Amino acid sequence: MKIKHFLPFALPLALLLGTGMASAQASTPPAGEYIYQGGSGALRVKADGRFDITTIGANAHTCALDGSIVRGKAKIADSGCIVSFAVNADKVEVATNGAEQCRDNCGMRATFEGTYTRPAPACTDKAVANSRKSFKRQYDARDYSIALATLSPLLSECDKTLDWITKGWMRNDIALTQFKLNDRAACLKTLQPLSEDAARTDDGIRENYPPADADIFLPVVRATRTNLKLCRG
Template identity: 45%
Template sequence: MKAKFKGYKNGKIFFILLMILMISSMQGIAGDIQLQSGKYIREGGGGSLIIKQGKDGALSFEIETVGANGHTCGLDGNILNGRATLESFEAGKPCIVNFLPKGSGVNVIVNDSECQYYCGVRATFAGMYLVPVRGCDPLEIRKTRNEFKRLYDKKAYEQARAKLEKILCDCVNTLDWLETGWIRNDLAITQYKLGDLQGCQRTLQPLAADAARTDEDVRNDYPPSDADMYLPVVRAARTNLNLCAPGKK
């Protein structure tokens, strides 16, 4: 009886271990299944993640980002169990990119020193990438801004205002900071045309502090390339804030 009981016990242990291995394997597969193919926009703008699923079910990715002073990152590869392993500066120390599904987005986590191989000095690609809200893909935003200009030129200011208000409301999580600045200026001047001076001032409030400073002071706070792109936004905001000041209409 003892030998029989011992055999049964060993068989049960073997069965439990087998089930653990199967579950672990299934979890690894599930990690890739949870990653949905499609285009994601980096939170705060300035980058994109594209995940594709091949005919064999394997996942591949492409990442492009823009950092400070125009520095960029660019990389691609295959994803296995939620992870990509890529070459780096030093053999035996690969760049490890982890893709963690979070809500409808993907959190990209990296070992910074090795993965800097794919970036300029002031750029990184780690961070949260979000499925863009409908109308918030960069191509869709460009189309909406073109529609705004057409309506503005026709002096259809109410319709023009609605176009930009929707972008600022819906796309706040994925808009690039410079594009946000230009959209605020375009919306503010439209509000001015409609006689909505308070609305104009509210729209420009995030830019008001820099608009009140000198160009030199603003430039000193940014890398050279960023300052060159941002100063025209600040100058436009100065002009529009002056137009929208109380008693100007």
């Protein structure tokens, strides 16, 4: 069975250095919430250095850990796992010392190492939820142009912090609104990233995705098939 991977693992140090992370400083991140790459988790830091991390990987496998950061490092209780935090502007690079005990915090297909980004104000979970509620009110009132202006910018502005399922639903909402505005070309362009999966059968989706991922993705795929038919005419 061919499995797609949704959570990239931590980049090798050489690549990080080559992409501007060389300036990252090992230190306690400023208090706040940082979103894991692909919107698949979060790092929350308190003013006193206490932190917790939760992430989700393929097939709904998860990671969960917490502790206290001191000078950019945290030793996980009752283990040899040491987690390091390198701050660079609005990003925090999380890595470990490679101890086997670090895996004790995760399911087989999940990891917590990688890049966490402080979301833009419009891209926090609460802000996105509010924008989607506003969009629905506007759409239901047939204020399609206003609804499109409310939701469409989030796809680009929040690309790095939205999870893949939310992106899929948002693409369908935007595409259907574009259809209502008689812009079929824009509708098809919005759905293009989902078109390959939409062309698969339900069984094809299950063959290409882990079981739990297929279950949550299939409703998005089915909506995409319907909306592609509308926009193709």
